Amino acid sequence: MVVKNRLINPGAGFVRTGLAGMVFLVMLLMSSMAMAVKYDVVPPSGTHTGEDVPQPIEFPHDIHVKDNDINCMYCHTYARRSKVAGIPPTSKCMGCHKVIATDKPRIKELTKYWEDKESPLWKKVHDVPDFVHFTHEKHLKTLAFDREFPVEDIKEICAFCHGDVENMTVANKVKPLNMGFCINCHIANKDLGAPGDCWKCHK
Amino acid sequence: MSLDNILNHWSDYRKGAEEGGHHDYEHRWAMAINLDLCIGCNACSTACYAENNLAVVGKEKFERGQAMHWMRIERYWDQQELEHPEQGASFLPMMCQQCGAATCEPVCPVAATYHTPDGLNAQVYNRCIGSRYCSNNCPFRVRYFNFYSYYESSWPEPMEQQLNPDISVRDKGVMEKCTFCVQRIRTVKDKAFMEDRSVQDGEVVPACAQACPTSAIVFGDTMDEGSVVSKLWKKHQVERGVYQKTKLAKKDADLRGYRIFEELNVDPSVMYLERVREDI
Numbered sequence: 001m002v003v004k005n006r007l008i009n010p011g012a013g014f015v016r017t018g019l020a021g022m023v024f025l026v027m028l029l030m031s032s033m034a035m036a037v038k039y040d041v042v043p044p045s046g047t048h049t050g051e052d053v054p055q056p057i058e059f060p061h062d063i064h065v066k067d068n069d070i071n072c073m074y075c076h077t078y079a080r081r082s083k084v085a086g087i088p089p090t091s092k093c094m095g096c097h098k099v100i101a102t103d104k105p106r107i108k109e110l111t112k113y114w115e116d117k118e119s120p121l122w123k124k125v126h127d128v129p130d131f132v133h134f135t136h137e138k139h140l141k142t143l144a145f146d147r148e149f150p151v152e153d154i155k156e157i158c159a160f161c162h163g164d165v166e167n168m169t170v171a172n173k174v175k176p177l178n179m180g181f182c183i184n185c186h187i188a189n190k191d192l193g194a195p196g197d198c199w200k201c202h203k
Numbered sequence: 204m205s206l207d208n209i210l211n212h213w214s215d216y217r218k219g220a221e222e223g224g225h226h227d228y229e230h231r232w233a234m235a236i237n238l239d240l241c242i243g244c245n246a247c248s249t250a251c252y253a254e255n256n257l258a259v260v261g262k263e264k265f266e267r268g269q270a271m272h273w274m275r276i277e278r279y280w281d282q283q284e285l286e287h288p289e290q291g292a293s294f295l296p297m298m299c300q301q302c303g304a305a306t307c308e309p310v311c312p313v314a315a316t317y318h319t320p321d322g323l324n325a326q327v328y329n330r331c332i333g334s335r336y337c338s339n340n341c342p343f344r345v346r347y348f349n350f351y352s353y354y355e356s357s358w359p360e361p362m363e364q365q366l367n368p369d370i371s372v373r374d375k376g377v378m379e380k381c382t383f384c385v386q387r388i389r390t391v392k393d394k395a396f397m398e399d400r401s402v403q404d405g406e407v408v409p410a411c412a413q414a415c416p417t418s419a420i421v422f423g424d425t426m427d428e429g430s431v432v433s434k435l436w437k438k439h440q441v442e443r444g445v446y447q448k449t450k451l452a453k454k455d456a457d458l459r460g461y462r463i464f465e466e467l468n469v470d471p472s473v474m475y476l477e478r479v480r481e482d483i
Contacts, residue, residue, distance in 0.1 A: 081397075131329060131371035133389060137397055198317065199325040203370050203386060 041143055041192060043160045044185035050173030056120040057109050058170055065155060065166040072158050072165075073151075079136040079158075080145075087122045090114055125171045126162060133203045142193065160185075230402070231303075231322035231443070232383050233425040233472040234412075235435040235460075236296055239479050240419035241276075243294030248274045250414030251298075253365070254384060256372050258353035271347045273381040274298040274411055281480065293478050296411070296420070299324060299345045299381035300463065303443060303470030307337035307346065315378075322472065323383055333376035342464050343471075346380045349373055383422070384409035404430035425472075436460070441474045 064070045073079055078086035094114050097107050113120050128134050143149065143157050155166060163174030175181060182201065186194040251257060251274040258271045274296060281291035305324045308316050315330035316337050338346035352375035358366065366372060369386035373379050388407050395402045404423050412420040423432030425443065436442070439460025459477040 130368075133369075133386075135393055138393060141397060197319055197325075198327045198330070199319050199321075199323070199385060200389075202327045202329060203389070 041147075042185065042188040044175070044181055044188075046176045046181045046184075048174055048176040050125070052172060053123050053125050053170065055123055055170050057106050057113075059122075060106075060169045061165045061171055062167055062169060071152065072155050080140050081137055083133075083135045083137065085136050090119050125173055126177060128177055131203055133201050227320070228322050228426060229320045230427075231425045231472070232301065232388065232407070233322075233423065233432050233436065233474070234383075235421045235432050235474045235476065237419045237421075237476040238293065238295060239459075239476060240417040241294045241296060241478075242417060243276050243278065243292070244416060245276050246414040246416055247296055247411035247420065248272055248276060250410040251381070254367055254410035255370055255382070256366050258349075258357040260351075260353070260357070264351075269348075269350050271349070271353075271379070273345070273347065273379070281478075291480070295475065297343065297345060298411070298473070299383075300343055300469070300471035300473045301381075301383055303472065304468060306340045306342060306467075306469055310336040310340045312336065321388065323385065324380075325385075326378060326380055326382070328371060328373050328377050328379065331377045333378065335378065337378055342467055342469065346378055349375050349377050349379065351375055384411075404432075435476075436474055439474065439476065443470055 064075075065072070075088040075092060076085040077088070078084055090110070090113060093110055097110060101107050102111070110120070140154075140157065143160075144151070144154055149157065158165065161175050161177065162171070165171055183196075186196055188194075190196065252259065252272070255273060257273060260270055264270065275298075277295040277297050279293050279295065281293050283290060285291070301323050303318075303322065305316075305318065307324065308318060311317075312334055313330055313332050315327045315332070317325055317327075319325045333348065335348055338344075338348060354363075354372060354374070367386070369390070370382075384407075387409060391402055391406045395406075402424070404427055407422060407424075409420075409422050412418075412422045421432050421435060423430035425433045425436060427433060439458055441460040441462060445465075459479070460474050461477060462471045462474055464471070
């Protein structure tokens with residue numbers, strides 16, 4: 001099972017304008033389709049039925065991701081540079097919601113938190129045990145950035161472990177995130193450098 | 204990788220140290236401890252307690268030999284015939300020697316202790332069933348067993364706030380030992396990975412080496428020819444895999460390096476530099 005076929009160098013032709021540019025663009029597109037590389041990472045398998053986690057505000061992931069096409073890493077910005085993906089600070093929410101959809105009840109609730117100078121106490125949905133060393137940054141570097149995976153489609157990588165968040169409202173745990181889930185993926189992707197050493201994750 | 208190695212290549216895994224150990228190493232972390240500089244202040248031991256969430260067991264359990272000090276200072280009197288202050292106290296920091304051909308590893312019934320590609324003896328706490336074979340087979344007596352659950356008694360509020368999140372708090376029935384501060388190694392390696400470079404010498408500093416007021420402890424990678432620790436090993440002619448070193452050159456004051464129980468062919472990763480005495 002592989003993710004979509006990927007073009008090498010997406011977006012290389014965008015700077016060119018005019019007819020000649022268009023022709024060149026079409027040719028480039030065709031040629032790059034011919035040498036399209038298979039994205040050869042084997043995604044982990046397994047499903048899980050997580051309990052609903054009641055959040056202080058019912059955050060709709062679907063509206064943000066599917067309808068408005070906001071990148072996962074716009075809000076979960078620490079994913080690419082630290083161990084944890086992080087929950088955005090309220091200031092990030094308010095950056096948009098000072099002007100967008102201010103009349104909606106959930107945004108009013110959020111604005112109230114903001115004006116009271118308090119944070120909504122978001123609950124953690126995806127949690128691994130304390131004895132596990134897991135880093136988002138290394139996974140993203142190996143799975144996406146080093147392989148020139150287009151960053152606008154990063155949600156496909158996130159979906160490996162977080163499921164189809166774009167169709168969820170409040171995030172729910174749909175992957176088991178247990179040792180078998182991790183280790184099977186690491187064994188399947190051994191050739192890509194996925195470590196199999198116990199002490200890489202156990203601490 | 205490692206578990207594969209244990210299960211499928213047992214004979215390779217137990218290859219003697221003189222044949223270069225059991226697999227291709229990425230790093231071989233090692234130490235050099237200069238006993239001439241060691242003043243026996245126990246700072247290393249204290250730092251270890253703080254860094255590695257070690258339980259403080261109290262006097263009573265200490266007397267029963269149930270202390271959890273991964274790093275201990277052993278005290279010796281070099282000149283016992285003399286009066287007390289002149290007896291020539293000497294100190295030796297003792298911790299897991301991260302043997303290349305460790306005796307603890309093959310006796311573990313569940314492979315909870317194994318050799319990592321970094322040349323360390325790993326202890327996977329979740330896998331450990333507490334058989335204590337490893338501890339009984341260790342010639343250095345540096346493995347410590349959790350006879351009790353220490354969580355509440357050892358870290359009364361608010362002391363649990365100082366627990367290191369990078370290493371787990373072990374529970375009752377689990378064997379533990381010095382890891383060469385694997386959490387620090389891991390952090391440095393992660394950082395190097397993110398920056399697309401290799402780990403530089405001096406980047407990884409274990410808590411004991413960091414706390415040592417006289418810089419008696421030097422830590423580094425012996426695979427890296429330029430590292431301070433491999434230069435020291437070379438200078439004092441201590442080599443991995445060489446276990447019956449001719450001590451003929453020992454009279455030479457410059458060759459002070461030795462490894463404890465070298466003759467057992469366990470290939471320890473810690474080199475000690477003998478203390479220099481005026482009258483020897």
